[in-house]
Amino acid sequence: MTAISPRDILRSLFDAAVAAAQPAQALAAALPPPPKGRTFVVGAGKAAAEMAAALENLWPGPLAGLVVTRYGHGAATRSIEVLEAAHPVPDAAGQAAAQRLLALVGEAGPDDLILALISGGGSALLALPPPGVPLADIQTLYRLLLASGADIAQMNRVRKHVSGILGGRLAVAAPKTPMVSLLISDVPGDDPGLIASGPTVPDVSDRAEAQAILASYGIDPGPALRAWLASPLADTPAPDHPAFAGKQVRVIASPQQSLAAAAARAAALGLAVLPLGDSIEGEAREVAKVHAGIARSIRQYGLPVKPPCVILSGGETTVTLRAKGGRGGRNAEFALGLAQALNGLEGVFALAADTDGIDGTEDNAGAFVTPETLTRAQTVGLSAADFLARNDSYRFFEALGDLLVTGPTRTNVNDFRAILLE
Template identity: 55%
Template structure:
């Protein structure tokens, strides 16, 4: 019953972020000239299909999504590429997208359909860098534990398409960007590293972050970061003045839908934040402390209550060969901190349906998880130390598997205290 309720809350949250509904409600004004659709991200194919079905005029375009995430479209070409480490298919797609928006006039409209994952799906290394360099940069960032805002600022330094460069290429055409946000705080410039929106943040700041997180960058990238090549567009440039940006789906909207479901079941819901960042296992310690306070002392929220949160935690890789993602790592750390506490259960999952390296969206845990793991012959502390949370929850049959959901508004966490 408890697990069923948590999984239903997750389904409701995902449904609220589906592009089919959100795109139709935010169509831009028809242009006098051509309509060209481009896009990138885990939800971009679903967004393209929804836009194509809702648009009553001629259009053409190209959108790139993750392998396995394509949707059938009639007028918009859908291509697939690798995520989270870029590949040749994404490299070629990024080049074609830049060509697609070239040579347009002031009466034309570019509709940019952008969602999380677009950074990896649009590899376009700046002059002097190669695809291998961009792959190495991405791998270094993924292993660093840096928050998404830092990763995107650093990626922007090495790209020919990110940080507003795609929109600058499209000028003088008007650009209308529709965003399914997967970043804490919903800053649109951070989603997919903002191909149509200039990022704030200087080259000097990117250098400081690269040093702080001890990034092992390839030699050509290090040299570029130390110099002034490939300057990023500035937010105030006139070329962006007529463009529009609309966030059509986000974690905040999805968490409200999950809270409404809980309240209809007679359970109060507390939305702690839709923009939590930090190391997954550290966030778990804070959440566990709050859950224990409620379980033992009935404060600061009276039972029964479900604690809801979103955002994007990070995982710093400490070992090799571990399997899993940030949500399963969060849950394993939470389960260890809540071992023996009765009446507390939790679900954490990525709204795109894939948590990290495997095919599960997330997992389910409660106060018995760590004990059951030991009885099954596994050491939960060792699994956590090796970033191997998938093995833990797979052994217990507690993985949550949905397959690709068609959207991406980042992490969903629900902790129920009865």
């Protein structure tokens, strides 16, 4: 095995995963030919600005349009306007951006082309309330969903039914114009209808499903949204809607591609690789226990692979908030749960991080775990169990100096987890 430190190995695997999802690399092979008329660019998501900048360098003709991304995730562009808005809870800037995008695509004609640059995060960045629903109600609903433990598919099925632009409605606003949607996936299974809640993709769910999801988590959306969801107007455009004729959807980067890049890097370092797939879901602390169990089997029995090796997985876990005042996203919570489950298992190191560089609403991408994590914490008077009980993983790892802080990566292919066994 290489002499590189465990932390540097883990960071290099993360960097390889992120590099594989950079828009400049992903866009080049996916672009359609230019149209007879104009080319309009629209977009939303954490990678939207970087996608727009890459597109400007690749496209052979003039471009015009606008994209919206999260605050701090902008990129320098020449002709495509970049707007910034709030994530994961939407704000008025995102609402205004959604209105402008709808107006822009409405200007396109049958000889024009719309390029839609869509990535994870678009559900919040394009939260356009339906008629009669205040933005404050949408903000409250998003907060409740984020705290409920609902998975990304469930949240996005609700979000697209309480929006004037998600769930295919952006595409319907340009019924006669060819559109090519270029997607960077952040959802397990790469379902285009779930990436950013599918603003350009037809929907196969209905408002009854959205209502059932809310009921299953005990979420009351309030009177205005209840009334909206009871109306047929809340149903999203179905695949047979004529506006979807002539519209194409291409997933240009995915979690699996990024995990494959990390696996290739690991192999180059002399490590065996155990890939668990890109679609791992579930409560973060419970998923951590499963990963810890696999690590124990490898350490004790050399099964299913022998050390030195790395376990790789992706997907999107969830966190059910059990207390107020805690800080930390799902990756830091996974890391804390993993540290507790490993209980100092010798020779095991780990990194859990979000590939967009932001774990939840904090400034870190994720956190590192070492065999000494718990003992170091005890030395400074920290109890992993107490911090986990109050969803306070950020402060736990901050005190140990084990946060991974990268800043925005300007791409997003969901969670990245690597467990290294020496």
